[in-house]
Amino acid sequence: MFDKIISRDDFAAMLKDEMSIMVGGFLGCGTPETLIDIIIASGVKNLTIIVNDTSFVDRGVGRLVAAKQVARVITSHIGTNPETGKQMVEGTLAVELVPQGTLAERIRAAGAGLGGVLTPTGVGTIVEEGKQKLTIYGHEYLVELPLRADLAVINGSTVDKAGNVVYNATTRNFNPLMAMAASTVVVEAEKLVEIGTIMPELVMTPAPLVTHIFKSEKR
Amino acid sequence: MIEDIELAKNIIARRIAREFKNNQLVNLGIGLPTLVANHIPTGINVILQSENGMIGMGPAPEPGKENPELTNAGGALVSILPYGSYFDSAMSFALIRGKHVEYTVLGALEVDQEGSLASWIIPGKKIPGMGGAMDLVVGAKNVIVSTLHTERGKPKILKKCRLPLTARHVVNMIVTELGVFRVTPGGLALFEINSNTTVDEIRANTEAEFIVSENLKTMET
Numbered sequence: 001m002f003d004k005i006i007s008r009d010d011f012a013a014m015l016k017d018e019m020s021i022m023v024g025g026f027l028g029c030g031t032p033e034t035l036i037d038i039i040i041a042s043g044v045k046n047l048t049i050i051v052n053d054t055s056f057v058d059r060g061v062g063r064l065v066a067a068k069q070v071a072r073v074i075t076s077h078i079g080t081n082p083e084t085g086k087q088m089v090e091g092t093l094a095v096e097l098v099p100q101g102t103l104a105e106r107i108r109a110a111g112a113g114l115g116g117v118l119t120p121t122g123v124g125t126i127v128e129e130g131k132q133k134l135t136i137y138g139h140e141y142l143v144e145l146p147l148r149a150d151l152a153v154i155n156g157s158t159v160d161k162a163g164n165v166v167y168n169a170t171t172r173n174f175n176p177l178m179a180m181a182a183s184t185v186v187v188e189a190e191k192l193v194e195i196g197t198i199m200p201e202l203v204m205t206p207a208p209l210v211t212h213i214f215k216s217e218k219r
Numbered sequence: 220m221i222e223d224i225e226l227a228k229n230i231i232a233r234r235i236a237r238e239f240k241n242n243q244l245v246n247l248g249i250g251l252p253t254l255v256a257n258h259i260p261t262g263i264n265v266i267l268q269s270e271n272g273m274i275g276m277g278p279a280p281e282p283g284k285e286n287p288e289l290t291n292a293g294g295a296l297v298s299i300l301p302y303g304s305y306f307d308s309a310m311s312f313a314l315i316r317g318k319h320v321e322y323t324v325l326g327a328l329e330v331d332q333e334g335s336l337a338s339w340i341i342p343g344k345k346i347p348g349m350g351g352a353m354d355l356v357v358g359a360k361n362v363i364v365s366t367l368h369t370e371r372g373k374p375k376i377l378k379k380c381r382l383p384l385t386a387r388h389v390v391n392m393i394v395t396e397l398g399v400f401r402v403t404p405g406g407l408a409l410f411e412i413n414s415n416t417t418v419d420e421i422r423a424n425t426e427a428e429f430i431v432s433e434n435l436k437t438m439e440t
Contacts, residue, residue: 026271026308027294029287052308053350079347080294088346097346100270101312101354108309121316121354124335124387157288169289169299170272172307204307 001195002162006212011035011186012042014151018071020048022107022178023061024154027053027080030171031060032155032188034217039064039153046071050107050149052100052174053077054084068092074147076100099127102144104177110146111180117144152182155216156205159189160196163210164203172204179205186212220397220424221415224367227396230413230440231365233258235324235394237439238363239265246270246315246355248325249293251365255324266302268320270351272311275303292351312351316358323359325352327366329380332427334390334402336364337382349385356386368395374426376400376407397421398438406430411438 021039025031039047040063047070054075055062062081064070070087072094078084087093098106105117118141122128132143154175157168165187167175179185187210221227228251236258239245246268247255256278259265267276269291276291277298284298291297299305314320329337336356339349356362366375376393393400398421399411407429412418414437422429 026292027290029271029290029294053348075348077348077350079350085346095346097348099349099353100308100351101316101358104308104312119316121357121386123357125353125384127349127353167305169286169305170269170291171288172305173272174308176307177309 002207004163004210004213005161006186006214008038011038011212011214014184014186015039015042015044017044018046018048019044019151020050020149022050022149022152022174022182024152024173024175024178025052025055025060026170026173028055028060028062030155030167030173030175031055032153032216033060035153035186035188035214036061036064040067040069043069045069048072048074050074050147052103054081056080057083065093072096074098074103076103103147104174106144106147107174107177107181110148111177114146116146118142119144147181149178149182150184152178152185154179154185154187156187156189158191158193158198159187159213160193160198160207161213162195163187163207163213164198165205165210166198166202167204176205179209184211185209186214188214188216190216190218220420221413227367228254229258230396231367231394233440234399234438235363235365236260238392239263239322242266243321244268244274244319245322245324246320246359248323248352250326252324252326255365268311268314269297270311270315270355272306272308273299273303275300277303312354315351315354318358318360320355320359322361322363323355324363324365325355327364327375329375329377329382330364330366330390330393331377331380332402332407332429333379333388335380335387336362336385336390337380338385340383342383352385356389361392362390363392363394364390365394368397368421369424374424376425376427378427397424400429408432409435411436413438413440
């Protein structure tokens with residue numbers, strides 16, 4: 001009925017040089033490892049990635065950085081992946097550091113159709129450089145703009161064949177936000193179940209947000 | 220001075236743990252602040268938030284009970300207590316910025332007498348990124364900085380931070396192994412002192428100007 005399940009080749013065919021990709025996960029927890037395998041195998045280059053952090057050299061999106069396929073990263077933390085810092089210093093990787101809560105809200109704003117958000121975070125620091133400031137009820141806020149991507153790759157713990165997603169424990173993090181902020185959304189399903197298996201009350205990302213489902217091959 | 224760094228860290232953690240009241244929601248940063256959880260007094264229930272998306276964080280799991288889907292903001296495997304909950308990063312930071320978190324405890328590269336904090340970047344040297352720190356210090360109701368009083372002999376509490384700021388004028392309390400300071404409208408003030416040191420020794424190891432509270436107490440260590 002929904003016909004959303006795709007193969008490795010189908011996913012590889014969606015990838016292009018210079019595209020922007022949001023990748024769910026927090027230090028590798030709740031990240032679509034098989035989809036990252038396929039991005040690496042495809043050899044696409046000069047990607048812009050939007051991620052909470054660049055994980056570790058051998059885990060999650062960190063592997064994509066280590067494979068030198070990323071030209072630009074928008075993230076809150078790079079400290080656990082020495083390769084990110086190295087490529088930044090060498091000048092081959094542009095890093096835009098964004099406070100974690102601001103990153104979440106910029107992605108949410110894009111997915112929620114908002115023109116941006118006003119946040120007190122970063123006022124009086126280098127984060128405010130080049131940004132518009134507004135005073136509301138006597139308090140200063142930075143205007144932070146929405147953040148969209150061509151593609152979001154997210155990780156679902158349980159996914160039904162319509163694309164409804166449940167995230168276990170702390171794997172949720174940025175995944176449901178990114179599922180709303182990209183033109184194409186591919187979920188890596190750790191467990192793929194029949195429609196009707198997930199109680200509607202427990203769905204965390206509603207099916208229409210998910211464009212494609214890929215059955216995880218995680219070890 | 221206290222030479223034993225592990226002892227010093229535990230003195231700081233123990234003192235901070237005494238600050239909390241029953242059922243307060245608290246976020247502990249990575250490193251020294253994490254130690255605070257080991258010193259919560261019996262009879263006080265502190266509800267821990269982890270900004271990757273959890274309330275009710277419990278201790279490291281027993282061997283064999285590790286769940287790779289359950290980690291804290293430092294990526295370490297943890298557990299969740301029966302009253303806990305999970306949520307996404309937008310909800311997590313809404314809790315933080317929305318003043319729903321009573322205390323945030325975090326470390327510092329530098330902290331100053333105006334309550335400004337530098338903790339995320341040493342330009343040209345070390346650039347880990349701010350992670351959730353900027354949101355935490357702006358949003359939490361109370362900001363406690365936990366830091367050794369000096370690093371390689373150099374004071375950590377300065378007149379004015381020299382490194383790029385995490386936030387300005389947000390710190391309420393600074394706890395070191397030598398004493399407890401609060402940022403007050405009248406300036407930085409020493410409220411408690413470790414019985415193993417003196418005000419003169421603290422002054423000699425502090426760049427910031429501070430006043431000594433009329434109610435100076437001995438720090439419980």
